Amino acid sequence: MGTHVIKMPDIGEGIAEVELSQWHVKVGDMVVEDQVLADVMTDKAMVDIPSPVHGKVIALGGQPGEVMAVGSVLISIEVEGAGNVKESAQPAPVKEAPVAAVKVEAVAESKPAAAPAPKAAVCQGPMVAREADERPLASPAVRKHALDLGIQLRLVRGTGPAGRILHEDLEAYLAQGQSNASAPVAAAYAQRTDEQQIPVIGMRRKIAQRMQDATQRAAHFSYVEEIDVTAVEELRAHLNEKHGATRGKLTLLPFLVRALVVALRDFPQMNARYDDEAQVITRLGAVHVGVATQSDVGLMVPVVRHAEARSLWDSATEIARLASAARNGKASRDELSGSTITLTSLGALGGIVSTPVLNLPEVAIVGVNKIVERPMVIKGQIVIRKMMNLSSSFDHRVVDGMDAALFIQAIRGLLEQPATLFVE
Structure with missing residues (x-):
């Protein structure tokens, strides 16, 4: 067995560094050639990084939100044969980022500190209870779709970035047989003390930077x-x-x-x-x-x-x-x-x-x-x-x-x- 190291590719247009937006694999996963491993964000667009080999993921080179230089180690995959690096050159595996939202101390273009454990557990079912005045994250198209289906968005668990509700989440909600009438009445009036800290990374970071730059300049x-x-x-x-x-x-x-x-x-x-x-x-x-x-x-x-x-x-x-x-x-x-x-x-x-x-x-x-x-x-x-x-x-x-x-x-x-x- 050998190790194949995939480095952050040169996206072009003179870009020297990109932001790691999202992993599609984790340590231990088996991957195949052309499978998308990660999304990285340039100043202009999201770019998929595919795998050039078959193998097993043994190390991830960064966390979502981290700004990585072109040429830095992105991911290491165990492959049949010799691989493209010596065994001793294999980088140490990094820990997976927690699934729940984590605190971000700063959104500057620098490597963030290791993410602390989330303060509150995240609901794992298709239905959640939010405050009546809490506005869940969702695109206008998703909101219209939910309105057409008669679904209250505050009862739907979002699986998108930062808990954003996607079209698939509406389908999952319906598949579970949930309805407006089935929502527990008590849950709508229950006191809540949980908090959620959302990292400003990926597309949201780029949008924030561009809007701030536009209004300042x-x-x-x-x-x-x-x-x-x-x-x-x-x-x-x-x-x-x-x-x-x-x-x-x-x-x-x-x-x-x-x-x-x-x-x-x-x-x-x-x-x-x-x-x-x-x-x-x-x-x-x-x-x-x-x-x-x-x-x-x-x-x-x-x-x-x-x-x-x-x-x-x-x-x-x-x-x-x-x-x-x-x-x-x-x-x-x-x-x-x-x-x-x-x-x-x-x-x-x-x-x-x-x-x-x-x-x-x-x-x-x-x-x-x-x-x-x-x-x-x-x-x-x-x-x-x-x-x-x-x-x-x-x-x-x-x-x-x-x-x-x-x-x-x-x-x-x-x-x-x-x-x-x-x-x-």
Whole structure:
């Protein structure tokens, strides 16, 4: 028998270190070639590390949350034959991280201290009892799925990162035959003294770093405008009725992407990146629209490339493909980088007003709020219209307030008269 040591690979793009996000194996596991061993996080994406050999895991080279240098020992596997290292060079096994949440003293880019034992036991069943006002972690898609199934999320045990509830957890809950009526009444009113300390690692650490960096470096300002989307919604419904069966259903997002593309022709300063270290603004002809997407591991921004050259259905297909890849953790680094302007929407949960954070080094982000029917006065008559707010943010170092207002007003005009979206 021999030992095969797998080192942290060179991910490319000049990256010298990456964060170990999650192990998919433990010491003692038998693995096969191409089996995913671990997930590592770069500045742009999650990357799977597969096994190049068959064998038995005998040592792990780090703990989740640890920042590891390229070339450092990631994992050691016992294999048939000589392996790729001498027996004496085998590294000492490391202890597995506890399954429950552990305390993190700091989230700086340095090796964390060994994790202490958890203070409270974690429920192992498919059902848990949370406080009535405790909001469990779950993506908007999971929340809607739970609502459709009539499941109270506070009763479902989450198996995702930091206890996040996944679609599989809802299925497990139903498979166990649990229902709202079966929840013990006493549990809903029982006092709780347990605590949970959640390590800020992986995607959540990257999101925290990027959001903090964006708010510290850019001079944010937001602008909110109300838009009457009755006409564009009628057009969308008509196109779906006529072509939905053959071309696919359209959401509002492809129309918003088209409105961005057309408006940017008159406001090219919005489709730009600002290098604040070199003090250079780069305006781009290509419109690469980042579409903020919530996944089970956090917010990701896949990129619809060359939106200026796409039709409504082409944009719709690409948005759906990228959103699915992001939610399933299959989006590549290229698909998650290179945007020039970002579109963010919470759909039906979009609220009335939001203040989106810039996706640096971009200088503009357009936020979409929910559509509501409201009485409006038009030509002296009170009529019911579908209204929606755009809550957008800009980098005041690059974009003047007047230009930002005019840009959003241009988008408003295009959406309120949707035929102008296609007039060249």
